[in-house]
Amino acid sequence: MDWFVINLLNGLSWGMILFLIASGMSIVLGAMGITNLAHGAIYMVGAYMGWTVAMKWKATFGLGLLVGGFVAGLVGLAIERGLLRRLYKRPNEQVLLTFGFVYIITNLCLWIWGGWPRMPFTAEFLRGSFEILGRAYPKARVAVILVGLILAIGLWWLQDRTRMGAVVRAGMDDKETTMGLGINLDRTFTVIFFISSFIAGAAGVIGAQLLGPRTSLGLEVLLLALIVIIVGGVGSIQGALLGGILIGVIDTFGKAVFPQFAMFTMYLTMIIVLIVRPAGLLGRKV
Amino acid sequence: MVAPKQQTDRDRLRSAMPYVALILVIMPFILSTYWEGLMTRFLIFALFAMSYNVVFGYAGLLSLGHAAFFGAGGYTVAILKLHYNVDLFWISAPLGVLVATFTAALFGIIALRASGIYFLLVTFALGQMLYSLAWNVKWLNSKGMQGITGIPLPDLAIPSFTLNTTWFYYMVLIFFLISAVLLYRLVRSPYGLALVGIREDESRMEAVGYNTWLYKYTAFVISGSFAGIAGVLFVYYNFFVSPNHLGIITSFLPMVMAIMGGLGTFLGPVVGAAVFIFVENFASIFSPQRWPLILGGLFVLTILFAREGIGVYLWRLWIGVSHRFGSSKS
Numbered sequence: 031m032d033w034f035v036i037n038l039l040n041g042l043s044w045g046m047i048l049f050l051i052a053s054g055m056s057i058v059l060g061a062m063g064i065t066n067l068a069h070g071a072i073y074m075v076g077a078y079m080g081w082t083v084a085m086k087w088k089a090t091f092g093l094g095l096l097v098g099g100f101v102a103g104l105v106g107l108a109i110e111r112g113l114l115r116r117l118y119k120r121p122n123e124q125v126l127l128t129f130g131f132v133y134i135i136t137n138l139c140l141w142i143w144g145g146w147p148r149m150p151f152t153a154e155f156l157r158g159s160f161e162i163l164g165r166a167y168p169k170a171r172v173a174v175i176l177v178g179l180i181l182a183i184g185l186w187w188l189q190d191r192t193r194m195g196a197v198v199r200a201g202m203d204d205k206e207t208t209m210g211l212g213i214n215l216d217r218t219f220t221v222i223f224f225i226s227s228f229i230a231g232a233a234g235v236i237g238a239q240l241l242g243p244r245t246s247l248g249l250e251v252l253l254l255a256l257i258v259i260i261v262g263g264v265g266s267i268q269g270a271l272l273g274g275i276l277i278g279v280i281d282t283f284g285k286a287v288f289p290q291f292a293m294f295t296m297y298l299t300m301i302i303v304l305i306v307r308p309a310g311l312l313g314r315k316v
Numbered sequence: 317m318v319a320p321k322q323q324t325d326r327d328r329l330r331s332a333m334p335y336v337a338l339i340l341v342i343m344p345f346i347l348s349t350y351w352e353g354l355m356t357r358f359l360i361f362a363l364f365a366m367s368y369n370v371v372f373g374y375a376g377l378l379s380l381g382h383a384a385f386f387g388a389g390g391y392t393v394a395i396l397k398l399h400y401n402v403d404l405f406w407i408s409a410p411l412g413v414l415v416a417t418f419t420a421a422l423f424g425i426i427a428l429r430a431s432g433i434y435f436l437l438v439t440f441a442l443g444q445m446l447y448s449l450a451w452n453v454k455w456l457n458s459k460g461m462q463g464i465t466g467i468p469l470p471d472l473a474i475p476s477f478t479l480n481t482t483w484f485y486y487m488v489l490i491f492f493l494i495s496a497v498l499l500y501r502l503v504r505s506p507y508g509l510a511l512v513g514i515r516e517d518e519s520r521m522e523a524v525g526y527n528t529w530l531y532k533y534t535a536f537v538i539s540g541s542f543a544g545i546a547g548v549l550f551v552y553y554n555f556f557v558s559p560n561h562l563g564i565i566t567s568f569l570p571m572v573m574a575i576m577g578g579l580g581t582f583l584g585p586v587v588g589a590a591v592f593i594f595v596e597n598f599a600s601i602f603s604p605q606r607w608p609l610i611l612g613g614l615f616v617l618t619i620l621f622a623r624e625g626i627g628v629y630l631w632r633l634w635i636g637v638s639h640r641f642g643s644s645k646s
Binding site for chain 1: 378426429430433434436437438440441442444445448449451452564565568571572575576579605606608609611612613614615616618619620623
């Protein structure tokens with residue numbers, strides 16, 4: 031029983047990080063039709079910036095979170111405004127361009143921060159542990175679950191209850207008509223891209239308690255994001271949340287039960303979902 | 317697509333091909349062993365990119381798992397050596413290609429249930445599954461390491477002849493040329509034109525009576541088996557195969573080469589492979605620390621200045637030049 035609850039909590043917190051990783055990429059892919067393979071690299075920028083602010087400069091974790099998110103957001107903004115916006119509806123070129131940025135950003139991070147991987151870190155006040163069922167359980171993991179839930183609710187509200195969300199959903203269904211109604215879809219897209227990159231960067235700092243900043247993160251995180259998007263379905267917050275939690279829990283139990291097949295359970299889940307529901311569990315047809 | 321102004325341009329390019337082949341044949345006489353190795357690598361990846369181009373460039377299916385077939389071919393050769401001590405080329409290579417083809421036949425059934433961006437995601441997922449299998453199953457690894465090492469150059473079983481790297485270059489060249497001719501015939505045939513039709517408007521092709529699924533499926537399998545040939549040659553060249561040769565890191569390569577060279581043109585992926593392999597090599601010599609920056613920058617520059625691909629860009633340049641200087645005569 032203990033074993034089950036502890037693993038479930040581990041799975042949920044891992045799932046929340048996966049949700050944060052995938053949500054931005056999923057929305058950008060669904061709403062703007064942009065395949066941003068540099069999403070993982072942007073996450074990595076956030077993780078390194080957070081480390082620099084919170085650990086190297088000994089400022090607070092909260093400041094690290096903000097700076098990490100903001101710098102990642104700026105990187106995303108620069109890529110979108112400078113280059114990606116010329117490539118709407120051109121997936122091949124998007125793939126080449128954003129994959130180029132995986133190389134570029136990874137190498138720049140190596141240049142700035144050096145090759146040695148950083149230890150996982152978290153906020154000062156989250157370093158202790160709770161008693162759960164007579165066992166010590168790290169506070170930071172519980173905090174991740176709460177933060178993830180709050181962000182999920184916030185993003186869901188943004189998507190379903192605000193004007194911007196309505197514009198994005200309308201743009202997904204019919205871009206021409208939406209623009210014909212005098213809505214500046216381009217500006218909305220830029221804002222979305224910034225938010226998506228910001229969340230990726232902030233997720234880099236929040237996730238640093240499990241995935242310490244290292245230069246391989248760009249591709250590792252991209253893989254995780256793609257898996258979550260496949261399982262949950264493209265283009266919705268609910269999909270990313272469901273996919274994230276499902277993969278997080280399955281991966282955690284998979285590692286606990288079959289340690290030698292660590293990644294395999296994750297991929298197997300993905301294949302099964304694809305066979306049963308090719309568009310993902312909560313996906314919309316793209 | 318390359319749209320030549322006159323058919324003669326394309327004819328001239330085609331008539332130049334035997335000379336290109338001749339240059340490739342005499343290369344080992346001029347070049348050092350180092351260059352020979354680099355050329356071998358280039359030809360293998362050019363073949364890989366060409367095979368990928370059938371699915372991506374012609375049939376319009378954005379696949380992100382093509383390394384699965386490349387690696388399946390390679391792993392078959394490596395496992396035959398590791399567990400059964402077979403290094404006879406005439407057994408290993410056909411089996412490798414067979415396994416690659418079979419993998420493609422299986423993955424094609426699953427992946428073609430999806431379309432568009434989901435097809436990309438499914439092929440990616442399937443490739444990653446093989447990657448994680450190769451990573452976790454002990455039988456698929458040499459003792460104490462990730463991947464299989466110690467694969468020798470193939471034994472051709474010709475009496476009093478041992479293959480060295482120069483002969484291996486020629487072997488790769490022969491496979492490359494034969495595959496290139498076969499693939500060229502394929503994409504120029506009515507079958508290839510039907511694939512382009514499906515890329516441009518699948519529902520219309522369906523309405524005209526084509527079984528579009530079957531076309532896409534066979535293209536996927538054929539492409540997979542040629543990727544298998546490239547994979548078999550690659551492990552002989554590389555002496556080593558690792559899970560990465562099945563996964564996304566390798567799957568990106570033919571995609572990047574095809575886009576960079578000129579998608580949906582026959583020679584574009586070859587140009588892309590040349591640019592990628594040589595720039596990667598010289599950038600890593602020039603700056604061992606910063607070469608990914610150079611390579612990534614090259615992708616961005618390609619998108620900015622030669623969006624249809626470097627191959628198409630060079631082709632246009634050549635047409636422009638040859639028309640300016642040569643058109644008065646013809």
